[in-house]
Amino acid sequence: MANWFKILLILIKKDLNIEIKTKETTITICLFALVIITIFALTTENNSLINQSFGAGIIWSSIIFAGSIAMVKFFYHEEQNKTLQSLIVMPIPSELILFSKSIAFFIFITISEIIVFLVSSILFNLNIFTVNILIASLIFNIGYSVVGSFFGVISSKSSSKEILLTMLLIPIIIPLLMFIIAITNDEISNNLSNNFQTWLSVGISFDIIFLTLLSYLFGKIIEE
Amino acid sequence: MFRQIYLITTGIAFLISIWMIFLWAPTEINQGQVQRILYLHVPFAWASMVAIIAIAITSILFLITKNDKWDNLSQSLAEVGLVSAVVMLFSGIVWAKPVWGVWWTGEAKLTTALVLFFIYCAYLLFRNYFPPGNARNRIAAVIAIIGAIDSPIIYYAAQIWEQNHPKAVVGPLATEESSLSGDMVITLLTCVLTATLLFVGLVWTQYKTSNLLRSKNV
Numbered sequence: 259m260a261n262w263f264k265i266l267l268i269l270i271k272k273d274l275n276i277e278i279k280t281k282e283t284t285i286t287i288c289l290f291a292l293v294i295i296t297i298f299a300l301t302t303e304n305n306s307l308i309n310q311s312f313g314a315g316i317i318w319s320s321i322i323f324a325g326s327i328a329m330v331k332f333f334y335h336e337e338q339n340k341t342l343q344s345l346i347v348m349p350i351p352s353e354l355i356l357f358s359k360s361i362a363f364f365i366f367i368t369i370s371e372i373i374v375f376l377v378s379s380i381l382f383n384l385n386i387f388t389v390n391i392l393i394a395s396l397i398f399n400i401g402y403s404v405v406g407s408f409f410g411v412i413s414s415k416s417s418s419k420e421i422l423l424t425m426l427l428i429p430i431i432i433p434l435l436m437f438i439i440a441i442t443n444d445e446i447s448n449n450l451s452n453n454f455q456t457w458l459s460v461g462i463s464f465d466i467i468f469l470t471l472l473s474y475l476f477g478k479i480i481e482e
Numbered sequence: 483m484f485r486q487i488y489l490i491t492t493g494i495a496f497l498i499s500i501w502m503i504f505l506w507a508p509t510e511i512n513q514g515q516v517q518r519i520l521y522l523h524v525p526f527a528w529a530s531m532v533a534i535i536a537i538a539i540t541s542i543l544f545l546i547t548k549n550d551k552w553d554n555l556s557q558s559l560a561e562v563g564l565v566s567a568v569v570m571l572f573s574g575i576v577w578a579k580p581v582w583g584v585w586w587t588g589e590a591k592l593t594t595a596l597v598l599f600f601i602y603c604a605y606l607l608f609r610n611y612f613p614p615g616n617a618r619n620r621i622a623a624v625i626a627i628i629g630a631i632d633s634p635i636i637y638y639a640a641q642i643w644e645q646n647h648p649k650a651v652v653g654p655l656a657t658e659e660s661s662l663s664g665d666m667v668i669t670l671l672t673c674v675l676t677a678t679l680l681f682v683g684l685v686w687t688q689y690k691t692s693n694l695l696r697s698k699n700v
Binding site: 412415418421422425426428429430437440456457460463464467472478 | 545593597600601603604607608611612613617620621623624625627628629631632635636638639640642643
């Protein structure tokens with residue numbers, strides 16, 4: 259068990275070191291998400307009612323699309339340098355590969371979200387930094403990173419990575435998307451909904467189900 | 483021989499269904515003639531829901547046995563399932579406008595149906611884009627299982643989502659809920675049976691065709 263943890267840390271450290279050097283994934287997510295948000299900010303009036311209704315949808319759809327593009331890049335390098343194949347032939351449990359990729363991507367997306375939230379708060383004149391949104395974001399990031407890493411590995415082998423990853427990822431994370439948009443919407447419109455706990459249970463259940471299911475199925479997809 | 487009998491039975495069932503829909507079933511009081519879309523919408527909704535469960539079962543069987551026939555059957559089910567989902571969505575949209583006043587609403591069943599359609603698309607898109615071989619078949623089976631497990635979660639989430647959003651009901655169903663009479667239920671069940679026969683027949687034909695194509699390496 260201690261050895262597994264050690265291997266996991268080494269794998270995460272490897273991805274973090276690459277990211278510190280290139281800063282590719284974080285910059286891709288931030289820039290792409292901010293470009294989408296800026297377009298919406300330019301096209302809508304700075305009306306608090308409009309922002310309260312559409313703010314959550316704009317912010318989260320930009321993060322999801324930016325995240326999926328960054329994910330394609332992230333796994334494309336792995337495929338190009340054959341690092342994923344090297345990891346697969348190593349005598350380590352396959353789940354560790356999925357966990358390491360998910361944790362690394364979780365860190366990248368969380369850092370990017372802080373920047374995106376900050377700019378969105380200014381552009382849309384909204385208060386996004388509330389405890390409920392931050393908790394929900396972390397739950398969302400776990401599910402998004404796990405499902406994204408799983409499909410990232412799958413799509414990296416295809417010639418049409420971008421479209422394939424987006425088409426596989428987004429329909430599956432719809433419950434997670436509903437969860438995060440509902441909570442963000444309630445918070446920015448100061449509508450302290452009774453549904454917070456129900457939504458939280460949806461988010462947490464999604465994370466648990468998919469973490470368990472995908473760590474089992476990951477072995478099946480990399481089986482040669 | 484069996485093929486011919488099946489074809490004739492499906493044809494007869496189809497004609498009976500058409501007769502029942504347009505001549506035998508009474509007109510619904512609140513919605514009028516437009517309610518007859520129900521006899522097309524529900525059977526195809528049933529077929530598309532059955533297809534996703536069947537794909538998950540055949541995919542599990544493929545992962546266990548590694549027999550290509552299960553993979554082939556999964557693909558055929560997905561193709562026919564996608565067509566059923568398109569018919570379900572299209573008939574639903576056409577039906578919603580006169581009775582709800584809008585083409586689309588954030589209702590749980592509608593959202594689930596739309597996401598189900600995207601799951602079918604993703605599955606078939608993957609099979610198209612990924613290089614053919616054992617790896618593709620195995621990953622496709624995994625995607626099908628994930629899609630099937632995700633469907634009830636989507637439905638549950640969509641139900642909570644629906645509670646937060648007011649229904650856009652301005653048509654005849656704004657004040658009253660319609661209920662089905664005995665004749666309507668019989669017509670609906672006949673249509674469901676016909677759609678099931680049609681669904682099985684199409685899956686079987688598609689399965690045979692792809693078997694043939696695979697054996698010829700096309």
